[in-house]
Amino acid sequence: MPAVRKVLIANRGEIAVRIMRTCRAMGVATVAVSSEADTDALHVRLADEAVLIGPPPARESYLVVEKLLDAAKKTGADAVHPGYGFLAENARFAAAVGDAGLTFIGPPPQAIATMGDKVAARTLMEKAGVPVVPATPVLDPDPAVFARAAEGLGFPVVIKAAAGGGGKGMRIVRRVEELAEAVAGASREATSAFGDGRIYLERYLERPRHVEVQVFADTHGTVVHLGERECSIQRRHQKIVEESPSPAVDATLRAAMTDAGIRAAAAVDYVGAGTIEFLLDEQGRFYFLEMNTRLQVEHPVTEWITGLDLVREQILVARGERLSFDAITPRGHAMECRLYSEDPAHGFLPATGTVHVLGEPSGAWVRFDSGITAGSRIGVEYDPLLAKLSTFGATREEARTRMLAALRETVLLGVITNRDYLAAVLAHPAFASGATHTEFLAEHFAGWTPPAGRHGDVAAALAALALAGPAARRDDGAGAAAALPTPWESLGPWRPGAGTR
Amino acid sequence: MSVRKTVLVDGAPRAVALDGRSDALSARVGDGDAFDLAVAKDGAMWRVTVGGRAIAATVVRDRDAVWITIDGEIHRCTAVADDRSGGAAGGAHSPEVTAPMPGKVLAVRVEAGQEVAAGDPLVVLEAMKMETIVSADAKARVREVRVAAGAMVEPGQVVVVLEYL
Numbered sequence: 001m002p003a004v005r006k007v008l009i010a011n012r013g014e015i016a017v018r019i020m021r022t023c024r025a026m027g028v029a030t031v032a033v034s035s036e037a038d039t040d041a042l043h044v045r046l047a048d049e050a051v052l053i054g055p056p057p058a059r060e061s062y063l064v065v066e067k068l069l070d071a072a073k074k075t076g077a078d079a080v081h082p083g084y085g086f087l088a089e090n091a092r093f094a095a096a097v098g099d100a101g102l103t104f105i106g107p108p109p110q111a112i113a114t115m116g117d118k119v120a121a122r123t124l125m126e127k128a129g130v131p132v133v134p135a136t137p138v139l140d141p142d143p144a145v146f147a148r149a150a151e152g153l154g155f156p157v158v159i160k161a162a163a164g165g166g167g168k169g170m171r172i173v174r175r176v177e178e179l180a181e182a183v184a185g186a187s188r189e190a191t192s193a194f195g196d197g198r199i200y201l202e203r204y205l206e207r208p209r210h211v212e213v214q215v216f217a218d219t220h221g222t223v224v225h226l227g228e229r230e231c232s233i234q235r236r237h238q239k240i241v242e243e244s245p246s247p248a249v250d251a252t253l254r255a256a257m258t259d260a261g262i263r264a265a266a267a268v269d270y271v272g273a274g275t276i277e278f279l280l281d282e283q284g285r286f287y288f289l290e291m292n293t294r295l296q297v298e299h300p301v302t303e304w305i306t307g308l309d310l311v312r313e314q315i316l317v318a319r320g321e322r323l324s325f326d327a328i329t330p331r332g333h334a335m336e337c338r339l340y341s342e343d344p345a346h347g348f349l350p351a352t353g354t355v356h357v358l359g360e361p362s363g364a365w366v367r368f369d370s371g372i373t374a375g376s377r378i379g380v381e382y383d384p385l386l387a388k389l390s391t392f393g394a395t396r397e398e399a400r401t402r403m404l405a406a407l408r409e410t411v412l413l414g415v416i417t418n419r420d421y422l423a424a425v426l427a428h429p430a431f432a433s434g435a436t437h438t439e440f441l442a443e444h445f446a447g448w449t450p451p452a453g454r455h456g457d458v459a460a461a462l463a464a465l466a467l468a469g470p471a472a473r474r475d476d477g478a479g480a481a482a483a484l485p486t487p488w489e490s491l492g493p494w495r496p497g498a499g500t501r
Numbered sequence: 502m503s504v505r506k507t508v509l510v511d512g513a514p515r516a517v518a519l520d521g522r523s524d525a526l527s528a529r530v531g532d533g534d535a536f537d538l539a540v541a542k543d544g545a546m547w548r549v550t551v552g553g554r555a556i557a558a559t560v561v562r563d564r565d566a567v568w569i570t571i572d573g574e575i576h577r578c579t580a581v582a583d584d585r586s587g588g589a590a591g592g593a594h595s596p597e598v599t600a601p602m603p604g605k606v607l608a609v610r611v612e613a614g615q616e617v618a619a620g621d622p623l624v625v626l627e628a629m630k631m632e633t634i635v636s637a638d639a640k641a642r643v644r645e646v647r648v649a650a651g652a653m654v655e656p657g658q659v660v661v662v663l664e665y666l
Contacts, residue, residue, distance in 0.1 A: 341629075342629075345511075345512065346601070349601055349602040349628075349633070350602055350603070350604070350628040350629040350631060351602075351603075352603045352628075353563065354563065356561045356563060356568065357545070357559055357561060357568070357570070359570070380603050380604045380605065380627075380628035380629055380653075381629075382629065383629060384629045408573035409573065411559075411570045411573070411575060412575070413559065413561050413568035413569075413570060413575065414561065414563050414568060416577065419575065420575070449511075449512070449513075450511040450512070452510075452511075452513070453574040453576065454572070454574070455556070455571045455572055455574050455576075456510055456511075456515070456574075456576065457515070457528075457530040457531070457533055457536075458538070458549065458551055458556075458558075458571060459510055459569045459571060459574070459576035459578060460508050460510045460515040460517050460530045460578065461517055461519060461526075461528040461530060461538055462540070462547065462549065462558060462560055462567075462569055462571075462578075463508045463510065463517075463567045463569060463576070463578030463580075464504050464506040464508050464517035464519055465504065465519060465523065465526075465540060466560055466562060466567045466578075467506060467508065467567060467578075467580045468502070468504045468506065468519075472502040472503075472504050476502050476522055476523050
C-alpha cells in the first residue's frame with residue numbers, strides 16, 4: 001500500500017492552501033511548487049518545503065511535468081496532488097506520476113482519458129444508462145431530413161457543427177418553418193469556421209439548471225454519492241455561486257440523479273473524488289454534460305452539508321484504505337461565492353494590482369478559503385479566483401442571509417473584485433426564491449453597475465481630501481495627522497505604460 | 502482649506518467641495534445638501550464623523566486611486582484631471598486606441614499605413630487565460646503601432662494610434 005507521507009501539491013492559490021491544511025491535520029508533510037511570481041505566496045509560506053519551478057507563465061512552470069517530477073524527487077515526496085485546473089485532468093501527467101513511482105492523488109489515467117474525450121464519454125454514458133441530451137448523428141443538410149429529425153426530438157432544437165465549438169455554426173430553432181434557413185446558415189458557418197460543414201441536431205434545453213453530483217470511489221469497490229450541487233449562476237460558462245442542496249431537486253429526483261452519477265463513475269472504473277455534471281430542464285429531466293475527474297472548486301458546499309473533509313478522503317483512498325463512510329446523511333444548506341479579481345461593470349475584464357487591505361469574514365458557519373494575504377500581487381498570469389467564501393445554515397434562507405453578511409465583511413482594497421456583484425446576485429428576489437438557471441445573469445444582470453452605496457458621498461469627500469494637493473494639506477491647520485500615508489509614493493508617479501515601449 | 506475636485510467614485514463622476522479644516526469641514530457632493538464632516542487620521546485608519554455620527558473608514562492610496570472602505574462598502578476613487586470633464590485618455594471614439602485591461606499582447610493585426618474599417622481587429626490581448634480583441638471603432642488609417650507581440654500592457658496604455666478617414 002502506498003504510504004502518502006509527503007505530498008507535493010502541483011498547484012497554487014487557494015486550492016494549494018486548502019490541500020496543505022488537510023495534509024497538516026493528517027500529519028502528512030507538504031511540498032509547494034512556485035513560479036517566480038509566487039515565491040512569497042501564501043501556499044509557499046504554509047508548506048513545509050517549497051521548490052521554485054520556473055518563470056511566471058504557467059506553461060513554463062506549473063504545467064511542466066518534468067519540473068514537477070524533479071521537484072518531487074528532490075524533496076522525497078511520495079505522492080502528488082494536482083488540485084484542480086493546470087494538470088489535474090491530464091491523463092499523461094497522472095500516468096507520468098505513477099511511472100515515476102509516486103502516488104497520484106486522483107483517478108486512474110484511463111478514467112481521466114475516457115472522460116476527457118467528449119464523444120467516448122457520451123457513448124459510454126449511453127451504454128451505462130445515463131441520460132444524455134437527445135441528438136442525431138450527422139445529417140444531410142437537407143431541410144426535410146432535419147424537419148423529420150426535429151419532430152423526433154421535439155422543439156426547440158439546436159443545430160450544431162460536428163467540428164464545432166465556441167458557438168460557431170450553432171442555430172437555435174423553435175419552429176419547423178425556421179429550419180430551412182437555419183440549416184443552410186449553420187452549414188455555411190461551419191464550413192467557413194472549421195472547413196467542415198457537417199452538422200447535426202440536438203434537443204435545445206431552455207434555461208436549464210446546472211446540477212452536478214459529487215461521487216467518491218475507493219479501491220475496494222465502494223462507489224458512493226455525496227449529494228448534488230447546483231451551480232447555475234454562471235458568467236461566460238464560469239460558475240460564480242454554488243449551493244447544496246439544489247432548490248430544484250426533490251427526494252425522487254435526487255435518487256435518480258445520484259444513481260445516474262454512481263453508474264457514470266462505475267462505468268469508468270472510477271477511483272477518488274469526481275463530479276458528474278448534468279443539465280436539468282424545466283420539466284425535471286436531466287442530461288449528462290461531462291464528468292470532472294478531480295476535486296471541484298465548489299467542494300466546500302458538499303463538505304458543509306456532509307461534515308466530511310474531501311481532501312482527507314482523497315488521501316485515504318490514495319493510500320488504498322477504505323472511505324471513512326459508506327453513506328452520507330446530509331443536513332442543512334450551504335452556499336459558496338467565488339471572489340474574482342475582475343470588473344463585472346466592464347465585461348468581467350481581469351483586474352490586477354496589489355492587495356493593500358484584506359478583511360476576511362468570519363463567525364459561525366462562515367468559511368473563507370483564500371490564497372492571498374495583504375501585500376499579495378495579483379498579476380495577469382493566472383486564474384482570477386482570489387478566494388471562496390462559503391456559508392452554512394439550517395435552511396437555504398439562513399445560508400443566503402449569512403452569505404450577504406459575510407460578503408459585507410469581505411473587504412479587499414487595491415484590486416477590483418466581483419464582491420458587490422455577488423452580493424447583488426444573492427440579494428435578487430429571483431435568487432432568493434430559488435429560480436436559478438444558466439441564463440440567470442444574462443437575464444437579470446446585463447448592464448449592472450456598482451451600487452452608489454449609502455456612503456458614496458462621504459467616500460467622494462474623503463477621496464477629494466486624500467487627493468488634495470500638498471498646498472491644501474499645508475493650509476489645513478488641523479494638526480499633525482493631516483498627511484495621508486502613501487507607502488506607494490516611493491514607486492513614483494504612475495504613468496500609463498511606464499516601463500514598456 | 503478649500504478643495505474643489507471632481508472625483509470618479511466607482512466610475513461615476515462626483516463634484517466635491519470641501520471648506521474648513523479637516524476636523525471641521527463643510528462638504529458638498531454633486532447637488533446634494535451640504536453636510537458637516539470631521540476627519541481624524543491614524544495611518545490608513547480614518548475616524549470620520551458625518552453629521553455628528555462617527556464611522557471608521559480605511560483609506561489607502563495606490564498610484565492614482567484612493568481605495569476607501571466604510572461601513573462594509575468599498576469604493577475605488579480616482580481624480581478627474583481639473584482641465585477635463587471626461588475620463589482618462591483614449592476611451593470612446595478616440596484616435597488613441599488603448600488597452601482595456603492589463604495583459605500581454607498576443608498578436609498585432611495591423612501595421613502603420615494600413616486602412617481599417619470599424620470593427621477590424623487591431624491588437625489581441627490576453628490576461629488570465631482570457632483573450633480580448635481591441636478593434637477599430639471607425640474607418641481609419643493606422644498612423645502608428647505602439648506595441649509588439651509579447652509586450653505587457655497596462656490598462657489605458659495606447660496600443661495603436663489611428664487617423665480617422
